Structures are given as structure tokens and as C-alpha cells.
Amino acid sequence: MAEMEGPVLVTGAAGNLGRAVAAALAARGATVVGLDRVSAPLEAMLAALPGAGRHMALSDLDLADPAACARAVAAVLARFGRLEGVVQTVGGFAMAPIAEDAPPLFEAMFRLNLLTTANLFGAAVAAMRPAGRGSLVAIGAFAALRAPAGMAAYAASKAGVLRLVEAYAEELKPAGLRVNALLPGTLDTPQNRAAMPEADPAGWVAPAQVAEAACFLLSRAASGITGALLPVTGRG
Template identity: 75%
Template sequence: MVDMDERMPAVALVTGAAGNLGRAVSAILAARGTAVIALDRVAAPLEAMLAGLPEPGRHVALPGLDLGETADCDRAAAEAIARFGRLDGVVHTVGGFDAAPIEAGDAALFERMFRLNLLTTANLFRAAIAVMRPRGRGSLVATGAMAALRAPAGLAAYSASKAGVLRLVEAYAEELKPTGLRVNALLPGTLDTPQNRAAMPGADTSGWVAPSQIAEAAAFLLSDAASGITGALLPVTARG
């Protein structure tokens, strides 16, 4: 992603950057010349991920932030301005998953899912929008879920929290149309990761989606090629 107005490398903030999806997003953006501000809770895997990117000295690691806290999100956005003088894009991959039947779906489960999925998105996007709005351009990408469109049994809290992410994206996209900022969401199918394969032994993985496929979609939504797209809820499900 390159800002064609200023001919300078773009700057993107990627959350969960040491995870399967965050690593894939960071790798694709870095390969295309973007400076990555990488967020994750633990420093060591984050630093290791950045060391493997092209031009590792260009990128910045921000470990230890809690995106459920507004101050930490403000710090991340402020770091982009302090280091680069700009923030062009955000890809938010952080979230949580939990399954429970009705009788086990207590208030604590709903609060945890809404904090991890919806509150982190709202906090991060609010902070990023504040620093992106003055430039009159930029793109924010949230991670939704296909379960937000039609919830399977046992995923009430998770699906409700992800449905909230989609409504947030739609509302922010409408509100920001006059500003030049765009807001979209990806709706991944089942991710093909070592963790999911271990959790679902014997499952048919032929229809699972690779993190790199989702990362390509995120990079597209950040790019000028998607300049006319905002408020979209984009399924990325491979053959699932």
C-alpha cells in the first residue's frame, strides 16, 4: 500500500500481529512496502515476527497493550504519528472465541466475548480515526465472522459479539463517508491453522481458508484499488 499523493511508504497498524492471521497480514503489507506497526500482548514472538519481514528496521513492535482499554489504543495511534507522522491503515485481527450451550452462557461469557471482539474494535478504530481524519484518507479493516450472519448452535455469545462488530463497521462507514476514511470488515470461514487442526482432529480441512487468503483480502481493502469500497462485509471462505 503506497500513498500515491505523497509517494511515501504507507503506515499500517496490525493487531494480533504475532498470531496466525496477524503474521500473514504483516508479511503481505511489508512485502508491498508498507511500514507495519505491530501490536500483540507478548514481546518475544512479536519481535521474532518483525525480524522476518523485509526491511525489519522499518517496522515497529508495540507489545503489552490491552485494546480493551482506551488509553492503550490512544497510545498505539499516537505512536504511529510520533514514529511516522501518519497512519494510513488499520487491520484489527484481535478477538476471542468461545462456545457454550445456553445453560453455560452466563454473563461472564458474554462480557468476555463482547470485550475481546466488539470493545477492542470500537476502541482501536476510535483512536485511529482521530489521527487519520486530518489527512482525509485511510482505511480500517475489522475481523468479523460468518457466524455473525447466521449463528450456529452453541455460539450465541461469540456470534452476537461479532454481529456487533459488523453493525459498528456499517455505522462508522456511513458516518465517515464525508471524511474520506473507509471502514470494512472481513468475514473469515474456518481458519486453517495448527491450533484449529489440533482442536478438530479428523475434520475435513479442504474447505478451510488459509490466513494468507484473508491477508490478501485485507491488503486489498487497505489499497487504493479499493478506494470506492466502504461499509462492506466481505466473506473470505475459500471453499467452505
């Protein structure tokens, strides 16, 4: 028997974290619905997963548009008849000192991090509520707990994600749906290594470690957990 079944919708599935989540889910027997902006790398990634024929690709959808989120969920229901889980990895990061932390940066961070999550979760909840089950996992940030210098806009937007998760978790308890968030530290990615060449990545967290935590929150083993804000910070 498969450890997980799905379908599980993974956004940003062609990115560093999204790929790790998709791989971890597929290794457990889950059906992965990968969503990303560009179709070619997404389809190549899904084709390389175990059980490639059972997975599904969705592309050319802007999660800042609630109608696009509704279309994505409708496509999942049309093919599989249900949606069991969501892992929302789409987001953005930017740093700026106070003097440059202008309203446009706040707007961009809130659009990329909070609005996308609210839109996607809203569409997913509408699909999951009739079944009385489902698990939603958001990607917050450890910086949302205590913001470092230069991260006002980013940390504020991720703090919004955490408050959204807490409120949704409370509201959806009677419906049988669970909502949780992961709070990664600095991810060990090629992009972060290039951006911070003087830093020691030994204390960073690997995308695979975050993916393992996401799989746990989606699984039956976490059936009693909702509203959790789980740090995944490696040895940093």
C-alpha cells in the same frame, strides 16, 4: 514505487492471522506497525519481514482499554507522522450450549471482539480524520451472519463488529475514511486442527487468503469501497 506504503497498524500481529497480514503488507512495500501482548515473538516476526528496519513493534497494550489504544496510535504518529491503515485481528472465540452460555461468556466475547475494535478504531479515526484519508479493516466472522448452534455469545459479539463497521463507514464518508470488515470462515491454523481432529481442513480458509483480502481493502484499488462485509470462506 511501492505498491503500498503505510504505516499500517496490525493488531494481534504475532498470531496466525496477524502474521499473515503483516507478511502480505510488507511484501507490498508497506511499513508495518505490529501490536501484540508479548514483545519477543512480535519483534522476531517483524525482523523477518522484508524491509525489517522500517517496521515498528508495540507491545504490553490492552485494546480493551481506550487509553492504551490512544497511546498506541500516538506512538505511531510520533515516529511516522501519520497512520494510513489499521487491520484489527485481535479477538476471541468460545463455544457453549445455551445452558452454559452465561452472562460472563457474553461479557468476555463482547470485550474481546467488539470493545477492542471500537476502542482501536476510535483512536485511529482521531488520527486519520485531519489527513482526510485512511482505511480501517475489522475481522468479523461468517458466523455473525447466521449463528451456528453453540455460538450465541461469539456470533453476537461479531455481529456487533459488523454493525459498528456499517455505522462508522456511513459516518466517516465525508471525512474520506473507509471502514470495512472481512468475514472469515474456519481458519486453517494449528490450533483449529488440534481442536477439530475429525474435521476436514480442505474447506477451511488459510490466513494468507484473509490477509490478501485485507491488503485489497487497504489499497487504492478499493478506494470506492466502504461499509463492505466481505466473506472469505475458502471452499467451506
